[in-house]
Amino acid sequence: xxxxxxxxxxxxxxxxxxxxxxxxxxxxxxxxxxxxxxxxxxxxxxxxxxxxxxxxxxxxxxxxxxxxxxxxxxxxxxxxxxxxxxxxxxxxxxxxxxxxxxxxxxxxxxxxxxxxxxxxxxxxxxxxxxxxxxxxxxxxxxxxxxxxxxxxxxxxxxxxxxxxxxxxxxxxxxxxxxxxxxxxxxxxxxxxxxxxxxxxxxxxxxxxxxxxxxxxxxxxxxxxxxxxxxxxxxxxxxxxxxxxxxxxxxxxxxxxxxxxxxxxxxxxxxxxxxxxxxxxxxxxxxxxxxxxxxxxxxxxxxxxxxxxxxxxxxxxxxxxxxxxxxxxxxxxxxxx
Amino acid sequence: xxxxxxxxxxxxxxxxxxxxxxxxxxxxxxxxxxxxxxxxxxxxxxxxxxxxxxxxxxxxxxxxxxxxxxxxxxxxxxxxxxxxxxxxxxxxxxxxxxxxxxxxxxxxxxxxxxxxxxxxxxxxxxxxxxxxxxxxxxxxxxxxxxxxxxxxxxxxxxxxxxxxxxxxxxxxxxxxxxxxxxxxxxxxxxxxxxxxxxxxxxxxxxxxxxxxxxxxxxxxxxxxxxxxxxxxxxxxxxxxxxxxxxxxxxxxxxxxxxxxxxxxxxxxxxxxxxxxxxxxxxxxxxxxxxxxxxxxxxxxxxxxxxxxxxxxxxxxxxxxxxxxxxxxxxxxxxxx
Numbered sequence: 158x159x160x161x162x163x164x165x166x167x168x169x170x171x172x173x174x175x176x177x178x179x180x181x182x183x184x185x186x187x188x189x190x191x192x193x194x195x196x197x198x199x200x201x202x203x204x205x206x207x208x209x210x211x212x213x214x215x216x217x218x219x220x221x222x223x224x225x226x227x228x229x230x231x232x233x234x235x236x237x238x239x240x241x242x243x244x245x246x247x248x249x250x251x252x253x254x255x256x257x258x259x260x261x262x263x264x265x266x267x268x269x270x271x272x273x274x275x276x277x278x279x280x281x282x283x284x285x286x287x288x289x290x291x292x293x294x295x296x297x298x299x300x301x302x303x304x305x306x307x308x309x310x311x312x313x314x315x316x317x318x319x320x321x322x323x324x325x326x327x328x329x330x331x332x333x334x335x336x337x338x339x340x341x342x343x344x345x346x347x348x349x350x351x352x353x354x355x356x357x358x359x360x361x362x363x364x365x366x367x368x369x370x371x372x373x374x375x376x377x378x379x380x381x382x383x384x385x386x387x388x389x390x391x392x393x394x395x396x397x398x399x400x401x402x403x404x405x406x407x408x409x410x411x412x413x414x415x416x417x418x419x420x421x422x423x424x425x426x427x428x429x430x431x432x433x434x435x436x437x438x439x440x441x442x443x444x445x446x447x448x449x450x451x452x453x454x455x456x457x458x459x460x461x462x463x464x465x466x467x468x469x470x471x472x473x474x475x476x477x478x479x480x481x482x483x484x485x486x487x488x489x490x491x492x493x
Numbered sequence: 494x495x496x497x498x499x500x501x502x503x504x505x506x507x508x509x510x511x512x513x514x515x516x517x518x519x520x521x522x523x524x525x526x527x528x529x530x531x532x533x534x535x536x537x538x539x540x541x542x543x544x545x546x547x548x549x550x551x552x553x554x555x556x557x558x559x560x561x562x563x564x565x566x567x568x569x570x571x572x573x574x575x576x577x578x579x580x581x582x583x584x585x586x587x588x589x590x591x592x593x594x595x596x597x598x599x600x601x602x603x604x605x606x607x608x609x610x611x612x613x614x615x616x617x618x619x620x621x622x623x624x625x626x627x628x629x630x631x632x633x634x635x636x637x638x639x640x641x642x643x644x645x646x647x648x649x650x651x652x653x654x655x656x657x658x659x660x661x662x663x664x665x666x667x668x669x670x671x672x673x674x675x676x677x678x679x680x681x682x683x684x685x686x687x688x689x690x691x692x693x694x695x696x697x698x699x700x701x702x703x704x705x706x707x708x709x710x711x712x713x714x715x716x717x718x719x720x721x722x723x724x725x726x727x728x729x730x731x732x733x734x735x736x737x738x739x740x741x742x743x744x745x746x747x748x749x750x751x752x753x754x755x756x757x758x759x760x761x762x763x764x765x766x767x768x769x770x771x772x773x774x775x776x777x778x779x780x781x782x783x784x785x786x787x788x789x790x791x792x793x794x795x796x797x798x799x800x801x802x803x804x805x806x807x808x809x810x811x812x813x814x815x816x817x818x819x820x821x822x823x824x825x826x827x828x829x
Contacts, residue, residue: 197534204533296621
């Protein structure tokens, strides 16, 4: 696509130089020298497939470092696979590049992918590069595998189940606000750690597959804790109550919320957390403690699943420390 | 992504209204109500995966009808699967929409997909919708299956093999030229048939899977007949000679080339043909006749594979009717 532009080498050179090396070690990728890839799950397994695209200026800042953009594009997909109990194996990449793209940018982009391939044990097996007059756009399709018929679903939450979440909530959205200058009181170190969470999701790949025998419903938190819990409630036909004080916050997020308590609403609704939100029977709490320890990932109980006859948008209740429901307003969470 | 724009319903309504119906009948799509899809090849088969993206203003005109844009986005991927001998089963879709997108456009887009799903027996199993300040961008990942270990490759062409191509070559690029007013002498009916070929590829899904037992190397013609034959030559480490007069042209293309003989070069190099170019042993000619008849698709012998020690860019020779090699210049094909 870039043959006439001068900025970049032709498409085939570009693939050979930057992307073919990322396919090494995966026979079905055929060195990116054919028209399609072969991918087949191991015996007794299903293939889990997911695609998510990110757009410059929408999902990341146009001047974010190229290696972090690459890793984010990959990781948001790995997060979905992990949330479904899958072990990631491979991915394909559609890279839609502005004409101003330089070889230095591409080189950094590819090195970001290479680093994450080593970290997560995945390979690039195919893709497409194109030019655009618009912003950098990256679509990734990720493939993982789960034991046959066992993919974790959104639809199994039952009244009485407890609600759990991995890691901490709100860091990414607060990081974005810090990046945009909306957290002026925040100390530099705290701001940096939040910005890091925004730029570089940490998909819970160790935890997700361990939930196969215990979780009744799962989702990765990308739309926001409340919205993603609503998704579970909708498909499972249940309601949910979470206790605001139990939602796990990082020290940096806690500092940001102390500086400006109205940010609490953003933390619960902002999204881009890439944690796993799941439900499990109350008697599974001990096993979940073990999973937390063996995967090295904090897991916190934040609430309980309830029976419902309510409209979808009112199925998630956020409770204050005194047990009364809070309401989301433009001032943040307030009492009804 | 569109919740705040007013133009379109929210992302979830949009998926529920326009896209979830396209997943009906494919259990592993979970009605597009989960985070990932399950896809597994039939027993004894490999999964073939391919992704191709198209960008408004680059691969299609921004005002092309929405249903045709949808079908083109899908079909360019189905063409690759067919070229590899695969039978298409499912696809995922990343839809990156300008903020001016209307519900009427989306409705037409979805109806184009629905029509092609019926035609090709595929289902939508997942995807992502996003907003962009740039042009409409569509990434499709298509999945098919082939008997295990049997995917047709680019790398098996051998000296002495004949070179074949399905259908006709050059229509799409001439259609684009007609659309851009570059074929003023062309009759309206001929122009319309060429434009149709540009807007709506006809992937050779009936022919591809029948080539599994006979073709030594295959590729679908998207970059252009010469470039794609070079790809086969590169990976197979052979050269190729094609006879210019044997390259199959439609009556409309023939008329365009009679009006303006310099367009012959465009026909051979323009691309977007979505025919299958393949090599096969000379003694397979009868079987290929049978495949042509049983798939209802013309297949033409256009040349021969040769031994090589040449540089890749000189591996494809185009021969004039008197057997002398032609050279591509800015006046079209000329004698050396």
